[in-house]
Amino acid sequence: MTFWRTYPRNLKVLLVAMLINSTGMAFLWPLHTIYITHGMNRTLSEAGFVLMLHSAAEIVGSFLGGFLFDRIRAKRTLLYGGISSVILLLLISVGLSWPWYITAMIFLGVSIGSIFPPIYALAGSVWEEGGSKSFHLIYFILNIGVAVGTALGGIVAGFAFRYVFWVNALTYIIFLLIVLTLLDEPNRDNQSTNEKQPEYRQPIKFNKYNNLSALILLCLGFMFCWIIYNQWQTTISSYMLQIGFTLASYSLIWTINGIVIISLQPVIQWYMLRKNIAWMWQLVGGVIFYMIAFTLLSQSSAYQSFLISMVIMTIGEILIFPLVPAIADYLAPSGKKGMYQGIVNGSANVGRTIGPLFGGIVFDSFGPTVFLLSCVGIGGFALICFVTYQRLHYIKGNNIKKQIEMEESSC
Numbered sequence: 001m002t003f004w005r006t007y008p009r010n011l012k013v014l015l016v017a018m019l020i021n022s023t024g025m026a027f028l029w030p031l032h033t034i035y036i037t038h039g040m041n042r043t044l045s046e047a048g049f050v051l052m053l054h055s056a057a058e059i060v061g062s063f064l065g066g067f068l069f070d071r072i073r074a075k076r077t078l079l080y081g082g083i084s085s086v087i088l089l090l091l092i093s094v095g096l097s098w099p100w101y102i103t104a105m106i107f108l109g110v111s112i113g114s115i116f117p118p119i120y121a122l123a124g125s126v127w128e129e130g131g132s133k134s135f136h137l138i139y140f141i142l143n144i145g146v147a148v149g150t151a152l153g154g155i156v157a158g159f160a161f162r163y164v165f166w167v168n169a170l171t172y173i174i175f176l177l178i179v180l181t182l183l184d185e186p187n188r189d190n191q192s193t194n195e196k197q198p199e200y201r202q203p204i205k206f207n208k209y210n211n212l213s214a215l216i217l218l219c220l221g222f223m224f225c226w227i228i229y230n231q232w233q234t235t236i237s238s239y240m241l242q243i244g245f246t247l248a249s250y251s252l253i254w255t256i257n258g259i260v261i262i263s264l265q266p267v268i269q270w271y272m273l274r275k276n277i278a279w280m281w282q283l284v285g286g287v288i289f290y291m292i293a294f295t296l297l298s299q300s301s302a303y304q305s306f307l308i309s310m311v312i313m314t315i316g317e318i319l320i321f322p323l324v325p326a327i328a329d330y331l332a333p334s335g336k337k338g339m340y341q342g343i344v345n346g347s348a349n350v351g352r353t354i355g356p357l358f359g360g361i362v363f364d365s366f367g368p369t370v371f372l373l374s375c376v377g378i379g380g381f382a383l384i385c386f387v388t389y390q391r392l393h394y395i396k397g398n399n400i401k402k403q404i405e406m407e408e409s410s411c
Contacts, residue, residue: 010126010184011134015141017178018119022142024171025112026149027164031157039161040098048356050102054109055353059346061113066342069118070335075180077338081114082176086169093165113349117341124329124337125186132279132326136269139322140261147258214392215331215340219347221283221385222324226351227358228290228375228382229317232310235359236297239368243301253310260314268318279327282319283386289316291379298372 007015032054036047061081068077088108096104123134156163232253240250272282293313296305325344332340363371 007137008127008130010186011123011130011137013178013182014119014122014126015137017175017183018138019141019145020171020178021115021175022145023149023152024145024168024175026146027153027156027171028168031153031161031164034157035161035164040101042098050105052353052356053102054105055349057106057109058113059349059353061110061115062117062346062349063342064110065114065345066117066121066338066340068114069121069338069341073185074118074122075183075185077118078115078179079176081111081118082172085111085115086172089165089169089172093162093169095162113345116345117338120325120329120341120344121337122183122186124326124332131330132323133269135326135329136265136322139318140265143258143261143265147262150254214389215328215343217385217389217392218324218327218331219343221287221382221389222320222344223347223351223354224378224382224385225287225290225320226348227355228294228378229313230352230355231359231371231375232313234356235363235371236306239363239371240306245303245306249303253306256307256310257314260311261318264315265318268315279323280386280390282323284383286316286319286323287379287383287386289313289319290382291376294372294375294379298369298376301368 032051033047036042036050065077065081068080085108088104088111092101092104092108120135120138123138127134153164156167237250241247271277289312293309293316296312297309299305325341328340328344329337359371362374366374
C-alpha cells in the first residue's frame with residue numbers, strides 16, 4: 001500500500017467517495033429494464049423509451065454540472081445533484097404511477113449527470129502534478145464499484161425492488177457526507193495543469209492557447225466510441241440470445257470485462273508512462289482495438305469470438321475512456337474546467353443515447369454482419385476525429401509560436 005500513501009489526501013477522499021457512489025449506481029442501472037417490465041408490467045419498448053429519456057436528461061445534467069462547477073464550485077454542485085438524486089430515488093421506491101415514474105426518471109437523469117463533471121474537474125485539481133494519473137485512478141475505482149454493485153444488486157433485488165432504490169439512495173448520502181466533510185475545496189486554477197506534466201508527452205506545446213473547437217473534435221470522436229461500445233450492452237446482448245447463447249453466457253462476458261480492467265489497467269497505464277507514449281497514439285490505438293473487436297465478430301459467431309472480442313475491446317476502453325477527460329482537463333483554461341468536463345461527459349451520454357437506436361435500426365434492417373461492420377465504420381469516424389483534433393491542435397500551436405517569435409523579433 002505504499003503507492004496509496006503517495007497520493008494527496010484530497011484524491012484519496014475522492015476515490016473512496018467515488019467507489020461508494022459507483023457501487024450504489026451499479027445496484028440500479030442493470031435492473032432498470034427488469035423493474036419496468038416486471039415490476040411495472042410495461043413492455044420492453046416502453047422501457048427502452050424511458051431509458052432513452054433518462055440518458056438524454058443526463059446530457060442536460062452534464063452541461064449543468066459543468067456550468068455550476070465553474071460558478072459555485074464542486075461541493076455545492078455535488079450537494080445539489082446528490083440531494084436531488086436521493087429524493088428522487090426515494091420517491092420512485094414508493095411505487096409511482098407510470099407518468100410520474102417517467103418524470104422522476106428524467107429528473108434523476110439530470111441529477112446523476114450533474115455529478116460527474118465536478119468529479120472529473122476535481123480529479124484534475126486535487127493532484128495537478130499527477131497529470132492523467134488521477135483520471136486513470138477514478139476510472140479504475142469506478143469499475144471496481146461497478147463490479148461489486150452489479151454482483152450485489154441482483155441479490156438485493158431478490159428481496160424487493162424498493163430495497164435497490166433505498167441502497168442507491170443510501171450510497172448517495174454516504175458519498176455526500178464524505179465529500180462535504182473530508183474534501184477540501186481546491187483553489188480556482190492557481191496554476192495551469194498544462195505546465196506541470198513533464199513526464200507525459202502532451203498533444204502539442206503552447207497548450208495554454210487551446211480552443212474549444214479542438215475539444216469538440218476530441219469529444220465527437222469520444223461520442224463515436226461510446227456509440228459502438230454501447231452495442232455490447234444493447235444490440236449484441238439481443239444478438240447473442242437470438243443465436244442460442246444463454247443470459248449467463250452473456251453475463252460472463254461482462255465479468256471478463258471487469259477482470260481485464262482491474263488486472264490490466266494499472267499495467268497498461270504504467271507501460272504508457274514508462275515508454276512516454278503520446279496521448280494521440282493512445283487514442284488511435286484504442287480505436288483500432290475497437291475496430292479489430294467488431295471485425296472479428298463479423299467473421300465468427302462462436303462464443304470464443306465474443307470472449308476474445310470483449311478482451312480486445314476492453315483494452316481499447318482502457319486506452320480511451322480515462323484519457324479523454326484527462327486531455328480535457330489539460331486543455332481547459334482557467335475557470336473552465338467544469339465546462340470542459342461537462343462537454344466530455346455530455347458527449348459520452350449522447351453516444352449512450354444514440355447507440356441503442358442506431359444498433360436496433362441497422363440490425364433489424366440489414367442483419368448482424370452489416371451491423372457489426374457498420375460499427376467498424378463508426379470506429380473509422382472516431383479515428384478521423386482524433387487525428388483531425390491532433391492536427392488542428394498542432395497547427396494552432398505552431399501558428400501562435402510564429403506569432404510570438406515575430407513579436408519578440410520586432411521588439
